[in-house]
Amino acid sequence: MTEITPGSHDQGDAPPPGSPGASPNVGPVRDSVADLPAGAPTGAVRAADEAPSAVVGARRPLDIGQDIDLPAGTGAATVGTSTLLGLPSTRQAVQPAFDDHHPPDPALIGDCVHCGFCLPTCPTYVLWGEEMDSPRGRIYLMKEALEGEPLDDSMVRHFDQCLGCMACVTACPSGVQYDKLIEATRPQIERRYQRSRAEKFYRDLIYNLFPYPRRLRALRGPLRAYQASRLGSLLTRTGLMSKLPGPLMAMESLAPKLGPVERVPERTPAAGQRRAVVGLLAGCVQGTFFPDVNAATVRVLAAEGCDVITPRRQGCCGALPGHGGREEQALDFAKRTIETFEQAGVDYVVVNAAGCGSNIKEYGHQLRDEPEWAERAEALARKSRDISEFIVEMGPVAERHPLPMTVAYQDACHLAHAQGIREEPRKLLRGIPGVELKQIAEAELCCGSAGTYNMLQPEPARELGERKAAAVLATGADLMVTANPGCWMQVATTLARMGKRMPVAHTVQVLDASIRGVPVEDLLERALTGPGTALARAATSDG
Amino acid sequence: MTTTAGTTTAGTTTAGTAVAEPVRSDRTAALADRLRRAVGTERVLTDRTQVRTYECDGLANFKVTPAIVVLAESRQHVVDTVRLCAEAGVPFVARGSGTGLSGGALPSADGVLLVLSRLRTLSPVDADNRQVTVEPGVINLWVTRDAAPHDLAYAPDPSSQLVCSIGGNVAENAGGAHCLKYGFTVNHVLGAEVVLPDGEVVHLGGRAPEHPGYDLLGAFIGSEGTLGVATELTLRLIRVPEAVQTMLVGYSSVEDAAGTVSDIIAAGILPAAVEMMDALAIEAAEAAVSCGYPEGAVAVLVIELDGPRVEVEAQFAQVEEIARARNAFETRIAADDAERALMWKGRKSAFAAVGRISPSYFVQDGVIPRTKLPEVLTEMKRMADEKGLRVANVFHAGDGNLHPLVLFDDAVEGQAHEAEELAGDILELCVTSGGSITGEHGVGSEKRMKMAKQFTPEDLDTMQLLRCAFDPDGIANPGKVFPTPRLCGERPGVRKGEHPVQAAGLGEVF
């Protein structure tokens, strides 16, 4: 008769004996874990009416005028299959599911009123339409685990399938902090659940490679040679590519075109009057595969009156391993980054990769247990800004030259959902004479890149990539702009695979071109064929 | 029919892992195997971890773990599932998006939960005939989104419209802020394809606006999944009105605000929406979203008129007049979309915002005749004062649909119980005032005991007869809507032996 906070079902009318639920054949539903706050803040209707502005997710050929054919049957079913990534399941049941080291917080779980408002923006729910692969379902799984259910293959699978895009955080009217919840869950899985040998090998490979700029750079040589040799096209033509294991195929197909590295000096003086001293986080993937973006960032910052310090010895900020639940590695990276920027003596730390930015802003939370670090972590987090956020905050002063073109701006999830930065990049782009912004349908839906997701879960990533690519194409824009290396690679390579290449650039590259007065044709040309762009390869590994 | 006892033991079935298999009866184990063969292994869940995520709907304090969850992707999957359930005498419960607030989609422990969220195809909008045909899992807002380019819209707009399914809307006869003028879901469904509880597919209604014979479609709408499963629905679309005008009116007394509502309607004006909030609700909304409602208001009305521009303008002047006559101390008219949005934001955030002025609260859903608003509100206040509790009021005043929010502090011993009692008393007050126990959230599991307050045993028996005509074996969403689960009268020669539900002690034959 009343709506009570989930987790307190000992209140209210219990269904009388004899009603469903009293069957002896099914184990009684366990009472909620005692420490879920009883009756706490809300009733189910707490969430009422506060609808996110738009809704996404009809599954059918999209209403955006293109004709990709999503398979009938809402994509791959994720139930009942015993494999993940083509790898066998492990048949484990870890109990208790979580240890005491920061399990998902029951109080945060209790904030979820089970209203379902987050379902339609969740990419996996959009693909599969099943509760376990929705935010509400995943929160429920955490609750089950806290109540004593084991951490088993299916639970791990549904957590692994979460992209961490945080669209659900934006959508939730009750302010549920799903970001904190999933970030607490992932390390538990990595610590407690034994992945299969093959999967472990593959994960180790990723996390021992990508966060290390030096190793990545070492890879550039062979990769460039490989790209130059057209071996990729040959493999594709002969069908050998599709014989590679799924994950390797995914990795191969994502590598962007590499160009000569434009060196960023350690110190770049402000042009004219100095307004601030800022440090630039070079990023691991960004710095290696998209060095142009860093060079453009430095030029734009200098033009806007900043002394720019780009510390030589910086590595990964911890975002990649953190996202994968590799807590220790992530915290190590965080500390290294904090030290680096403390020594640099800067007013602000500017980040041009959305995933890194949202990670650094969480440093305080991540290092809350370590007294000698907590304060310093918080201090760095407070100083950190996304490049677009920073320029808007400072107020742009450098003159913009016209770039007459239409632009489809794609929100990176870790900018829009995780940092709430949606208006700033648009404002900067609109501030360039001649730029006309085009709206992308289903803007809040993740493109499937999501850090390492497109390497670990290539199937759903591919489907989401195609959906996003189609939506971007449908805008008919001259240029796609985004603010994250992952999204860039994901959408650009998907477009290439569909035989529809399109110029792609980072927000800051467009600003740079405008400030320097680069002709629009040159910008578009470079955005189509320059470094960082997708390799032209017709219909490849679509298996 | 009798069932074959299955011998499946945990771990030997195809899906899931060896460990987390829920304890199932032989009956459901055998059924699961048959379902897998019929609809495909990957659409049948029995893994305990997975099925537990389907334990509850939007009313999360009622939980039952289903034995089997079927994720249907086509009408044939629904037919196969229902037929196999019927053969095995196993109950099934349909589920859309799981946002229901009365536990309507609460599973049966020894049964099948039939999930329709993957049935989400919309046919192209038939703009000439202002119709669209959709599958039941289609989300309410998608219909309007698809209709918008044709200047059309789907009128029923529950607050949950961005997530709830059309199938669930039809089952609950969902309403929304604009139901005052446009009516509930029942006024916007032209036809339904329904899988009856024995697996037979029938079509109720059709594409024409009116049908001869009994209004079986009308009976199906609002039946909360107890008469069958809708697999396709043809919906009526409305023309987007030429003009929309919204006004915010502040009052120094609740009686004046309530009186205004009655006066407006008595004057022959039918607003698109009339929403009311009292002082507590205003305070909460203001704290949450600074909506800038008139200062010192004891009650506010949000009034929206829509239609042809000239008509809206003329009526708007009239409404202003009426409000003034009822001592409105401030009247604001939205100048543009932004102002209009702010007015609605205050109203729409009110529920969520009440969490800011009280640690906990209960939400009720009841209906009273509109003219009784002032006295019911006064009486409600008296009842609350007696218990030393506060009640905030946010409601669809136009159609008398109240959503009283009973505030309490669960840290105070016994207050939750007091609040719960008060919430129950308020419902009874609605009934004695000539109203009803639910406006739009349905009866489901939550309010079935309250049905006896509103209806006599004879009334309930009569309803049961209708139900039995559709579902003689009582396997479609059993245990919902009616106070006590009952079986339909025996038909000689049809069933042999004891009915399984009766055998399980779940029901009695009457």
Ligand SMILES: Cc1cc2nc3c(=O)[nH]c(=O)nc-3n(C[C@H](O)[C@H](O)[C@H](O)COP(=O)(O)OP(=O)(O)OC[C@H]3O[C@@H](n4cnc5c(N)ncnc54)[C@H](O)[C@@H]3O)c2cc1C
């Ligand atoms: C925050 C919030 C605000 C809400 N606001 C409103 C509101 O303003 N107005 C309103 O009316 N409701 C409101 N609701 C309640 C709820 O959204 C509606 O009842 C909605 O119609 C349920 O749809 P659903 O798809 O979630 O159905 P479910 O919850 O999945 O199911 C509801 C019932 O429908 C049955 N059912 C589902 N699909 C079918 C089918 N295809 N065939 C037969 N039976 C079926 C189920 O068995 C169950 O009995 C609100 C809910 C929330 C959480």
Ligand code: SF4
């Ligand atoms: S996470 Fe938020 S939006 Fe999603 S079900 Fe929970 S309360 Fe609702």
Ligand code: SF4
């Ligand atoms: S983070 Fe993204 S993928 Fe994960 S539950 Fe939330 S919306 Fe879904």
